Amino acid sequence: MTNSIHDMGGMHGFGPVVAEPNEPPFHEAWEGRVLAMTRGTGYTGLWTLDGFRASMEGLPPVTYLSSSYYERWFRGLERLVVAHGLVGEDEIAAGRSLRPGVRLNRKLTLDDVKAARAPTFERPAPASARFKPGDQVRTRIINPVTHTRLPRYARGKLGTVEAVRGCHVFPDSAAIGAGDNPQWLYTVVFTARELWGEEADPTVTSSIEAFEPYLMPL
């Protein structure tokens, strides 16, 4: 879902930012297990990173806000393993396996983890980039009901292309199982006044990483 609670830029009312001194990587052991299970099951290739993000974004807003970070991961993961037929709702309810697993194409091994291979989201470009640094662009006004990485606060805004970042997997496609659909990625800069109005701080500029389908030439 796109116009949901995860898209928080510019909202009011959440209060001050509170930092915890000497914060550990995980506050509870289960948080690390959730992260690791998410990595492990994601390796099967049954869904994409953006599919996982979309699963969390699809949580009811009240659930999203009242869950801790790794609770959201857990809920998102539970939704995915059920939706992709890896685990039955009856097994979730029972808290144990009730039948053998389905066959996987890939399973993450200890050697895979030790090899620490770094993933890349860059892909060969099917066409040349439409924009170059310095180009003025306007972001599109879109409201897809599926996943997107164009935040609401930056839709329909006038900006400047600052950098071309290569051709990357397009999250809006990858999230819904529609393949990589590689698109050019740009850093696009906006003034705070363009984003927030004339009262905004004139010393502030803000950028997003914008895929080419999000942008229109002027």
Added chain:
Amino acid sequence: MAEDHAHSHNHAHGSELSEMQLRVRALETILTEKGYVDPAALDQIVENFETRTGPHIGARVIARAWLDPEFKRRLLADATEAVNALADFDPIANHMIAVENTPQVHNLVVCTLCSCFPWSVLGLPPVWYKSAPYRSRAVIDPRGVLAEFGVSLPPQTQIRIWDSTAEDRFIVVPMRPAGTDGWSEDELARLVTRDSMVGTGLAKSPGDVAR
């Protein structure tokens, strides 16, 4: 979907953590019994995040950049290549971008949509980075957010916010503190905090650390 009828009681009482422990353990048992995950691989993932990655990596990168102008040039041109060339750490993913603070410009990194963070050089993001207050306000009230971190910039300093909306990952190169001439890379690295590489802090001053 396996959803909220099963979860809705979670927040009604005070045993949320033990509830989560039980549910997470149950899911791991199911995934393991069905042959989908190898617990040893999961153990190694957790161990990596607890012991291998962390802001000590970024601090080393920044200290090197402060000392070595050629390394800094390469870092700002292609941070992935520059960090991997150090060869001291696990290889980092593509798309790392280093942005430099100067007396004129202060950079601030956020992920308004979730929690995108340069894990490979800074470790896991802290809770505040993933929290609604930071994600909502960093883009609309950066000076207010900085004030809550104790950072007060001159009013004429330009603030540049980087919203991590794709797989590009940003690390801020903070300004080198005055009074550190002749310091070694190890000594300088101790001045580089995680927050200074996100933009919510500045590098420590020499007086803040025992040399």
